[in-house]
Amino acid sequence: MIADLTLRWVVTLLFVLAAAECLSTIVGAERRPAAVVSQLLHVVMAVAMAVMAWPWGAALPTVAPMVFFLLATLWFVAVTASPICAGHRIAGGYHALMMLAMAWMYAVMNGRLLPGQASYAGDTASTSAGSSGHAGHAGMNMPGMDMSGTTDAADSSGGGYPPYIDALNWVCTIGFAVAAAFWLYRYLAVRMNREPVVAARPLGILCQSMMAAGMAIMFGVML
Structure with missing residues (x-):
């Protein structure tokens, strides 16, 4: 979960609005089965991220x-490689990477699944306990994020991740921040008639910007 209450509400609002836009797309326009499935996956992702920002969400199974x-x-890899996604393969690849980033976040939160994570957390906790005179609890806490409801992870007094996890979290943070700026630029370009509206629904573009911004914040608090 996100420790800061204001930031927690900001992230929740971003993902709730994004989920609402995806649902409106299904109800209003997109009727093709592949498009409906893709939009529903985005809805599930947005809801999962909103839940993850809260204390009770951090305690759920991963x-x-x-x-x-x-x-x-x-699914998105298959759709992107199919004729359905002709002309939109970059966007399809981006959506596949977004879903993969979600899976990565849950793997990091689990504390047991990634190579070296459990032993690294144990070593960090032991070192911290030895220097401070008390043992840490079994919970994962990072700057800006409290995940004490999850299983094995780093000690609250200074835990962390193996270097490769930190590096990938940095990549995700920066990557989604750039993506949020790109989608926002596209939205403004459409609204100012610098890009044909038929290229994409303006609210759909804004939805992608909000989801990318929320992902950047969630990965950012894990650093």
Whole structure:
């Protein structure tokens, strides 16, 4: 979860609005089965991220959602490679990467699944306990994020991740921040008639910007 209450509400609002826009797309225009499935996957993703920002959300199971978003990644890879996505393969690839990032976040939150994570957390906790004179609890806490409801992870007095996890979290943070800026630029370009409206629904573009911004914030608080 996000420790700062204001930031928690900001992230929740971003994902709730994004989910609402995706649902409106299904109801209003997109009737093709592949498009409906893709929009529903985005709805599930937005809801999952909004839930993850709260204390009770951080205590929920992580393996099942991780598997779900891995399957969602495969769905978008298959759709992107098919004729359905002709002319939109870059966007399709981006959506596949977004679902993969969701699976990665759940894997990191689990504390047991990634190579070296459990042993690194144990070593960090032992070092911290030895220097401070008290043992840490079994919960994952990072700057700006409290995940004490999850299983094995780093000690609250200074825990962290193996370097490769930190590096990938940085990549996700920067990547989604750039994506949020790009989608926002596209939205403004459409609204100012610098890009044909038929290229994409303006609210759909804004939805992508909000989701990318929320993802950047969630990965950012894990650093």
